[in-house]
Amino acid sequence: MHEQEKEILLSVRGLKKYFSLGHKKVLKAVDDVSIDIYKGETLGLVGESGCGKTTFGRTLMRLYEPTDGQILFRDTDIAHLNRKQLAPFRKDMHMIFQDPYSSLDPKMTVSEIIMEGMESDPTLPKKDRAARSLELLEIVGLNSDHANRFPHEFSGSQRQRIGIARSLAANPKFIVCDEPISALDVSIQAQVVNLLKELQERMGLTYLFIAHDLSMVQYISDRVGVMYLGRLVELATSDELYHRPLHPYTQALMAAIPIPDPDVETAKSRIPLEGEIPSPVNIPKGCAFCTRCPYATDQCRQERPSLQEVEPGHFAACHLIHQ
Amino acid sequence: MEQLLEVKNLVTTFKTKHGTVKAVNDVSFSLVPGEICAIVGESGSGKSVTSMSILRLIAQNGTIAGGEILFEGEDLLKKTEKQMRAIRGKDISMIFQDPMSCLNPVFTIGYQLEEVLKLHNKSMKKAERRARIVEMLRLVGMSNAEERLKQYPHELSGGMRQRIMIAMSLLLNPKLLIADEPTTALDVTIQAQIMDLITDLSKRLNTAVILITHDLGVVAGAAQKVIVMYAGEIVESAPVRELYYHPKHPYTLGLLKALPRLDMEQYSLQPMPGSTPDLLLEHEECPFFERCEQAMECCRKKPPFFQIAENHIARCWRYHPDFLAYQNQTEQEENSHA
Numbered sequence: 061m062h063e064q065e066k067e068i069l070l071s072v073r074g075l076k077k078y079f080s081l082g083h084k085k086v087l088k089a090v091d092d093v094s095i096d097i098y099k100g101e102t103l104g105l106v107g108e109s110g111c112g113k114t115t116f117g118r119t120l121m122r123l124y125e126p127t128d129g130q131i132l133f134r135d136t137d138i139a140h141l142n143r144k145q146l147a148p149f150r151k152d153m154h155m156i157f158q159d160p161y162s163s164l165d166p167k168m169t170v171s172e173i174i175m176e177g178m179e180s181d182p183t184l185p186k187k188d189r190a191a192r193s194l195e196l197l198e199i200v201g202l203n204s205d206h207a208n209r210f211p212h213e214f215s216g217s218q219r220q221r222i223g224i225a226r227s228l229a230a231n232p233k234f235i236v237c238d239e240p241i242s243a244l245d246v247s248i249q250a251q252v253v254n255l256l257k258e259l260q261e262r263m264g265l266t267y268l269f270i271a272h273d274l275s276m277v278q279y280i281s282d283r284v285g286v287m288y289l290g291r292l293v294e295l296a297t298s299d300e301l302y303h304r305p306l307h308p309y310t311q312a313l314m315a316a317i318p319i320p321d322p323d324v325e326t327a328k329s330r331i332p333l334e335g336e337i338p339s340p341v342n343i344p345k346g347c348a349f350c351t352r353c354p355y356a357t358d359q360c361r362q363e364r365p366s367l368q369e370v371e372p373g374h375f376a377a378c379h380l381i382h383q
Numbered sequence: 384m385e386q387l388l389e390v391k392n393l394v395t396t397f398k399t400k401h402g403t404v405k406a407v408n409d410v411s412f413s414l415v416p417g418e419i420c421a422i423v424g425e426s427g428s429g430k431s432v433t434s435m436s437i438l439r440l441i442a443q444n445g446t447i448a449g450g451e452i453l454f455e456g457e458d459l460l461k462k463t464e465k466q467m468r469a470i471r472g473k474d475i476s477m478i479f480q481d482p483m484s485c486l487n488p489v490f491t492i493g494y495q496l497e498e499v500l501k502l503h504n505k506s507m508k509k510a511e512r513r514a515r516i517v518e519m520l521r522l523v524g525m526s527n528a529e530e531r532l533k534q535y536p537h538e539l540s541g542g543m544r545q546r547i548m549i550a551m552s553l554l555l556n557p558k559l560l561i562a563d564e565p566t567t568a569l570d571v572t573i574q575a576q577i578m579d580l581i582t583d584l585s586k587r588l589n590t591a592v593i594l595i596t597h598d599l600g601v602v603a604g605a606a607q608k609v610i611v612m613y614a615g616e617i618v619e620s621a622p623v624r625e626l627y628y629h630p631k632h633p634y635t636l637g638l639l640k641a642l643p644r645l646d647m648e649q650y651s652l653q654p655m656p657g658s659t660p661d662l663l664l665e666h667e668e669c670p671f672f673e674r675c676e677q678a679m680e681c682c683r684k685k686p687p688f689f690q691i692a693e694n695h696i697a698r699c700w701r702y703h704p705d706f707l708a709y710q711n712q713t714e715q716e717e718n719s720h721a
């Protein structure tokens with residue numbers, strides 16, 4: 061993507077999603093995240109298990125009720141719209157789930173599954189739906205023979221293709237892909253990732269691509285955001301993030317990712333992270349990473365660093381860098 | 384060097400209601416003391432069944448239908464169940480993907496570690512046991528070990544539980560450690576620590592390790608030797624650098640090209656077409672035939688292993704020493720049939 065053609069599709073401001081766990085305990089799964097998502101880009105989102113990636117995606121989709129913040133989509137803040145007000149936006153946003161086994165209804169045929177995805181698009185006449193579902197099957201690399209079969213007759217990557225066809229059914233503009241390849245074998249992950257790339261070019265789609273496999277995220281994404289305990293700690297283009305990670309957490313993460321090359325791996329020096337990962341209901345007062353950060357100072361333990369643009373397009377939330 | 388483990392022509396099958404599954408088919412490999420050997424392959428390729436066969440811990444419906452498993456020269460398949468119980472945990476121990484599968488939630492860590500020592504070493508005194516356990520916990524990098532002993536598994540993080548399991552598996556100084564996806568459930572920063580721990584301990588204690596994983600990145604940094612499995616069979620085996628820099632089998636080649644590389648810019652992933660074959664059917668052809676871009680007429684017959692270099696073998700007709708002549712011959716035979 062070129063600088064000048066950047067147009068914001070979705071603008072997220074101060075988004076929070078807190079879960080109440082009873083006994084006055086609150087889990088801040090997404091805590092004050094602000095980010096712009098550009099039209100036609102793939103924004104990757106990485107971070108360790110439980111850092112809030114899925115919650116962020118689901119809250120954007122309004123599958124979760126946001127605790128606070130704004131989600132500006134087509135000049136409207138959709139964060140607090142009710143069901144009815146939300147209906148016209150539904151067709152533009154879809155989600156692809158991690159598990160291709162449980163996310164498809166086993167009692168429905170493939171074409172029924174895809175046609176269900178068209179429900180959110182009232183402009184599509186009922187009579188055209190069957191034909192459109194066959195068209196979609198071809199787009200994702202399956203064929204009309206598959207239309208009347210059931211999900212259990214397909215392999216994992218074929219099921220994921222069906223899931224993709226369903227999410228494309230209503231001609232969305234924005235798709236949240238939540239770990240779309242994690243359940244697949246390495247040899248076929250590339251099939252699905254390349255399909256997603258191809259569809260993006262063809263249909264001008266915008267993706268939020270969530271995964272814990274950073275190598276794959278970097279491959280597919282234009283920009284990558286790194287989350288840690290509910291907060292966005294760094295955001296940059298994917299090459300920049302790999303070559304010049306600024307946040308100490310991102311640096312440790314990058315050093316820890318195994319590269320399939322014995323010489324690279326043996327020559328590598330890791331950044332050992334000591335200290336405990338805090339419980340998500342008891343996040344430290346200052347920087348969430350201060351318990352494990354090799355450079356933490358008193359300031360880090362007291363004040364929460366904000367996400368700042370350190371260089372054009374490269375954001376980080378760390379006191380060390382802001383100085 | 385003296386072999387520690389020699390698996391020869393292992394065949395393990397399972398009876399299912401749809402027929403017999405050949406989960407491991409004619410698998411042979413060996414390890415010397417202190418060596419780390421990785422077994423890689425995708426889901427269902429037979430990695431876990433291979434390791435469970437070594438320990439003779441396969442499910443009720445399974446049978447080890449052929450082969451030998453020589454451990455220090457003695458065939459484990461000829462041992463009684465009682466003899467095997469003495470070997471498991473002591474000479475050969477295992478760690479799994481999910482540490483909770485071998486930790487009991489209702490007992491403290493200290494109690495569970497002590498039970499392992501009691502079971503295999505009756506003469507040890509209580510104080511000696513304590514000392515050994517604390518030493519082991521330090522070795523796996525757990526701070527304030529004494530404190531930890533009083534904790535219950537659920538009070539620890541996933542990475543710490545994995546460390547406890549590693550400590551437990553090394554308590555009795557095993558000669559062979561089988562680690563089945565030891566880090567798959569962990570975050571990468573923790574994975575790196577656990578892998579460093581395993582390789583470091585193997586070096587220090589001269590423990591041989593069979594490392595089972597589907598992550599070729601993890602293998603690159605840890606193993607000395609790599610075995611690639613596909614549909615129950617070994618398709619290629621080589622020293623680690625040889626395998627990554629001179630892969631030979633079309634499956635290994637395809638796998639390496641389908642992997643994203645964080646350290647590279649401007650490349651494109653080359654997906655491997657198709658998916659793995661059904662193990663229920665008897666295959667006469669090369670198991671990779673359906674997906675292989677280099678498949679030829681001769682591949683309709685199963686290839687044997689061909690020697691590529693020292694310690695490097697591949698099961699693919701392309702490496703027949705007289706490949707062209709062989710290919711011509713099969714094509715002619717085929718034509719004369721037609």
Ligand SMILES: Nc1ncnc2c1ncn2[C@@H]1O[C@H](COP(=O)(O)OP(=O)(O)OP(=O)(O)O)[C@@H](O)[C@H]1O
Pocket residue numbers: 079087089107108109110111112113114115116272340
């Ligand atoms: N419905 C819920 N109720 C209460 N807590 C929740 C709920 N959903 C998620 N959480 C908690 O919110 C935090 C963030 O979870 P989330 O699933 O978003 O993480 P994630 O980054 O997607 O992790 P993973 O990589 O494991 O999928 C976790 O601590 C999780 O336990």
Ligand SMILES: Nc1ncnc2c1ncn2[C@@H]1O[C@H](COP(=O)(O)OP(=O)(O)OP(=O)(O)O)[C@@H](O)[C@H]1O
Pocket residue numbers: 397398399404405406424425426427428429430431432433442443444445597662
């Ligand atoms: N008890 C069983 N009954 C029937 N089939 C079985 C049984 N255990 C394993 N298998 C089959 O044996 C084959 C090999 O399984 P195995 O568990 O060794 O695979 P794996 O390589 O470890 O895969 P993964 O990466 O998913 O752990 C699979 O096709 C599996 O379905």
Ligand code: SF4
Pocket residue numbers: 632633634669670671672675676677678679682686698699700701
């Ligand atoms: S034997 Fe033939 S089908 Fe099998 S991997 Fe080699 S070239 Fe491909």
Ligand SMILES: [Mg+2]
Pocket residue numbers: 113114115
């Ligand atoms: Mg998630």
Ligand SMILES: [Mg+2]
Pocket residue numbers: 430431432563
């Ligand atoms: Mg397994």
